[in-house]
Amino acid sequence: MALTGLEIYKLLPKKNCGECGPPTCLAFAMSLAAGKASLDTCPYVSDAAKEALGSASAPPIKLVKIGAGEKIVELGDETVIFRHDKTFFHPTGIAFEVEDSLNEAELTQKIMEINGLEFSRVGLQYEVDMVAVKQTGDAAQFKQAVEKVAAGTKLALVLITEDPAAAAQALEVCTGRNPLLYAATESNYNDMTELAKKYNVPLGIKAEDIFKLSDLAEKVIALGHKDLVLDSGARGTAQVLADLTQLRRATIKKKYRPFGYPTVAFTTAEDPMEEMIQAQVYISKYASMVVVKTSAKHFILPLLTWRQNLYTDPQKPIQVESKIYEVGKVTADSPVYLTTNFSLTYFSVEGEVEGSKVPAYIIPVATDGTSVLTAWAAGKYSAEKIAEVINSVGIADKVNHREIILPGYVAVLSGKLEEKSGWKVIVGPREAAGIPAFAKSRYGK
């Protein structure tokens, strides 16, 4: 099973060239042992060593790609159980289920709705990933639906069928799209695996429970197909949570090879809101992809927001560019708010300024993406630094007045800031939530 760093080190080329990333071969060996690197990144390792290292050198969860061209969804390749241990890397793929029984008009409508699922909020763009076509009738009907969906969207495709004959026909009409074929089961896995190999597409495998999934995965791997997506077959929220936790733990903690692949979960709730909450559980708890039926915007936006939040790197806060932002129809008399470039801080201020209905300029000072108090405590939000930004960003050319509004928490900076910048400093409210009241009393007509 798992090898130690030293055992791996003995088989490495010992050039210490650093081309793999870590500075020395020993460091690389340690990363491999921890499952945080892949042997492929070393250009000099011998085939014999590769063979000897085998599974010990592979990442715990294989990276599997679905789709081709403009839309490729990457699943798996995760290394931790808690996001605070490092980060989660590949956001859960969300697939929208479309049944092949829909008539022409319904199908067109549904695809349009799914294609339209793009959102922008707080400076970020959210996109969706996949369309899953589900077989409910005969092979011909399934093939026809797949053909239409393939023509109607650039999103990655999932083919949901357990009938190898229908799968073969459907694969024929979406060659080059690299769809996920779902699913191989105990009764059809020979044929399905052959098809997945023939078309070189990833294969979903579905069992009755997690123990049978282990057996089935071993059989499919033995047939020589290794682009897999696992489904334990559980459908109740609590059981899926347990199974997904087991799949993740077994690979990360035990390097259990049959489970070293991305996972898929299916929602069951009829009510779209309940369905979104169920999907949230699976996104939170390790599902590499989730298949949902709902595709209306107001339901999907909260779900995508959570996915984005969860997959944010805890060590790299999201930042906005340090420049002048204009909110509303600003004039030369509009107020100027100061904040930091931590995106959460900036957008809290922006939201409240917008809500105040007083057009204004906002200048986020670059603080490496830290909040006002954090930056202040770390010496990144000093009077000198703020003054330098005010005088270099060009705000003096945009306004007639010489007043800047400082966050209330750093009121202590105001004297020095006036002195350094030459601008009059107004101490604003401590919380952004106080901005509307502040703006109304000070600038309201």
Add this chain to the structure above:
Amino acid sequence: MAFAVVKERYSSKVNEVVLGATSEKGGTRSHVIKVGGQTTLPYLHFEGEVPNKPIIAMEVTDVEPNWPAPLKEMFKDVYNDPTAWAKKCVEEYKADVIYIVLNGADPDGANKTPEECTETVKAILKAVGVPLIVKGCGEEEKDNEVLTKIAEECAGENLMIANAEQENYKSLAAACMVHKHTLIALSPLDINICKQLNILINEMGLPLDKIVIDPMIGGLGYGIEYAYSIMERVRMGALQGDKMLSMPMVCTVGYEAWRAKEAYSEGEEFQSWGEQSFRGPLWEAMTAATLIQTGADILLMRHPQAVKLAQKNIAELMESNKY
């Protein structure tokens, strides 16, 4: 090879905290509610016990709430009458607990006296049988005055009182100790301050099972991931035997979720986000449900539909998943 379930062994558990008191214990509640007591990470029934489900406290304010219009609309028949409002939450929406926020005490607002605030709490105690959580207006000096008065006048009810903070915990901790209430310890998204505050409160003599942690969450889309990770670490601390992180956790879901413009904005210019009437309650429910995944024990919520979704989610998660 056959797959063997991977089980963790933890050395400790989350404290069990009781809310409310019945007549045998000197209170007037129809029943008490227990939270905490978990010996495992959230809802992993296969390797430990989850003896109590998370509970939902619905928010009631003593003056007309300063809430976004579509949320306020849900309570238009009762928001000027806190007792009727509380009754509706319990009877119609099945709130486990009532969370009364005394905004009326605000010196810059209605500036109600401690006596008036106590009246309101007593009226609600009379109107409903569920335990109560009582929060002040946020102005420290006034809150100390108001909440200590309420603690004294409602002795024996085992209220949950909010909030003790690092710079202001002594009067509230003392009041809870003397009059036998439970205290919420609020720390600003910082696990070290959280732990330190619990130590300080405990040193005053308040037992550990009379303290609940409020980690000061961010809402969905506005920093919820920070709260998510801190709460995961708090819970892991409890299971690994850190006594000062072993308290149940309470989350101000309603307040945070409804600050987001994604929750309340309606009309033409927000069409790209879909309909507010669906998006708003889901925004709050999604905030609650993600925190439930970290082990949140008490959810302070507002919108009836969001409450219903969270209740459903909790019921599903409480089903066994033993192998």
